[in-house]
Amino acid sequence: MSFEVPIGPQHPIHVEPLMLRLKVDGELIVDVDVDVSYLHRGIEKGLEVRTYLQGLYLAERICGICNCAHSLCYCLNVEQLLGKEAPPRAKYLRVIVEELSRMHSHLLWLGHYFHTLGFETLFMYFWRDRERVMDMLELITGNRVTTAYNTIGGVRRDITPEAESKLRKALDYLEERMRYYDKVIDSEPTILARTQGVGLLKPEDAIKLGTVGPHLRASGVKHDVRLDDPYSGHDEIPFNVVTWDTCDCYGRVKVRMGEVRECISMIRYALDHLPSGDYRLKIPPFFKAPEGESLSRVEAPRGELVHYSISNGGTNPYRYKVRTPTLANILSVTYMLKSRGDYEVYIADVPPILGGIDPCICCTARVVITDEARKKRRILTLSDLERYSQEKGARRR
Amino acid sequence: MDEKEILQKIVERFGEKVLDAKVIGARRITVRVPPEAYKEVVSYVAHDLGLSFLSCLSGIDRGENLEVVAHIGYSICVLVRTSIPKDKPEIESITDVLPAASIYEREAHDLLGIVFKGHPNLKRIFLPEDWPKGVYPLRKDYAPSHPKPLRGGGGE
Numbered sequence: 001m002s003f004e005v006p007i008g009p010q011h012p013i014h015v016e017p018l019m020l021r022l023k024v025d026g027e028l029i030v031d032v033d034v035d036v037s038y039l040h041r042g043i044e045k046g047l048e049v050r051t052y053l054q055g056l057y058l059a060e061r062i063c064g065i066c067n068c069a070h071s072l073c074y075c076l077n078v079e080q081l082l083g084k085e086a087p088p089r090a091k092y093l094r095v096i097v098e099e100l101s102r103m104h105s106h107l108l109w110l111g112h113y114f115h116t117l118g119f120e121t122l123f124m125y126f127w128r129d130r131e132r133v134m135d136m137l138e139l140i141t142g143n144r145v146t147t148a149y150n151t152i153g154g155v156r157r158d159i160t161p162e163a164e165s166k167l168r169k170a171l172d173y174l175e176e177r178m179r180y181y182d183k184v185i186d187s188e189p190t191i192l193a194r195t196q197g198v199g200l201l202k203p204e205d206a207i208k209l210g211t212v213g214p215h216l217r218a219s220g221v222k223h224d225v226r227l228d229d230p231y232s233g234h235d236e237i238p239f240n241v242v243t244w245d246t247c248d249c250y251g252r253v254k255v256r257m258g259e260v261r262e263c264i265s266m267i268r269y270a271l272d273h274l275p276s277g278d279y280r281l282k283i284p285p286f287f288k289a290p291e292g293e294s295l296s297r298v299e300a301p302r303g304e305l306v307h308y309s310i311s312n313g314g315t316n317p318y319r320y321k322v323r324t325p326t327l328a329n330i331l332s333v334t335y336m337l338k339s340r341g342d343y344e345v346y347i348a349d350v351p352p353i354l355g356g357i358d359p360c361i362c363c364t365a366r367v368v369i370t371d372e373a374r375k376k377r378r379i380l381t382l383s384d385l386e387r388y389s390q391e392k393g394a395r396r397r
Numbered sequence: 398m399d400e401k402e403i404l405q406k407i408v409e410r411f412g413e414k415v416l417d418a419k420v421i422g423a424r425r426i427t428v429r430v431p432p433e434a435y436k437e438v439v440s441y442v443a444h445d446l447g448l449s450f451l452s453c454l455s456g457i458d459r460g461e462n463l464e465v466v467a468h469i470g471y472s473i474c475v476l477v478r479t480s481i482p483k484d485k486p487e488i489e490s491i492t493d494v495l496p497a498a499s500i501y502e503r504e505a506h507d508l509l510g511i512v513f514k515g516h517p518n519l520k521r522i523f524l525p526e527d528w529p530k531g532v533y534p535l536r537k538d539y540a541p542s543h544p545k546p547l548r549g550g551g552g553e
Contacts, residue, residue: 035522037521037524040524044508044535045534045535045539045541080422207450208495208496208497209496209497210450210451210495223450228471228472229471229472229474293421293427294422295422295425295468295476297452306452306453306468308453308455308466308468319458319535321453321455323501327500327501327504328497330500331496331499
């Protein structure tokens, strides 16, 4: 007897809420269908009817958590169209804020991930430490979440010496904490049992399915936009591309842990080598971009973000295309959720696998179980789904 | 391989089929081909040249025609583009060459009305279920009606 289990569709903090329709045989998932339509806001059309500067504010609001990546990608795109480049100091400041927001995103994800596995203490710890990062973002940019830091031609504020010293202190604190978390993650049997061997994605499949970001690197593939297609000072600031070759959810945790540590060292390097000079170019609010096209790519916390624009010489873009990393990762989720041969996926494994690509849908997901044979519907709430996952964690303990 | 070598290889391999090819910036190449050669060129760039990764697939309304652009590559990005007439917007799907295209082709189908022949599951992806048939929001002839402001918009 097979059931259909819809998971979704809404999540208040994520750019793309998903609806997953799982076909299950008992607890085993045999087929998946994905619906990503719930938050289509027509932003691409909206960008066509706005001037370039107005578009910046809209582009920044595509996603709440990676707003910094979107505004950076938009600015790089328009600067490319104009044939201009941000001054060196602006590039380094952009990297500092970009990496801080990557840390904030990864820490949020790590906390949330352990929460879905039933490890509440780590959830509290990670989110407490993330608060330090949020404070730093507020100190530097003036805003906690939607930073509004990048602008066409540079950044909007310079960093003060006071903010710099506070930032260095926060980095020391976070580095110490990350060492502790590494120890916990490697020694805690619950985490190991719930992540190792769950959600396998082999490197060749990951490439074939167009996977991006930490999710791709956890399959042992060394691709990172900051390395492959460097932008905004990433060709000067050294960093290691963190990869892991276990191809499972454990690898995804380890890659993001490693990336937070890399962020810390990149920010330190950027602070040590911060060039002097202007932090922005003077660009008038209304301008016409020359005819042409430009493609900019940024490594957002969730992976490669693509902005592609076409200008016909007017004050607005003729066409503006955005490809977000989650859309690229969806195909791999449907692939990982299907049981094949020895590889078995259970309903309780949905939160770790889905969470592995960092869409954080499962946390507010509402599940309806439809028993087709008996024509009965049973609604599982978020807490039921989490209880499923946490009970499985407890059994493994 | 740098941009020029890749460009040269594509031009050598496809000769007259390449209508236009140039480097448009650091690590950016654009290649225009007729619709018949589109899939073949995509396959050559992705597999024979080893760029392997479909970064994005965009559709553009160019007035009389619709343009399909496949962005291929991790580092160097090759934009393979082709134009198809608006009254018969059909093109071969590249999902069997690059499986990642399936979701992007659904997107272009939904928002621009491009029909990808051979796509295994070409159904609606972003627009609501009750969206009228034959209305494609990213086409230039679609003018959205502006919603009335909630307050202060007159008449209250």
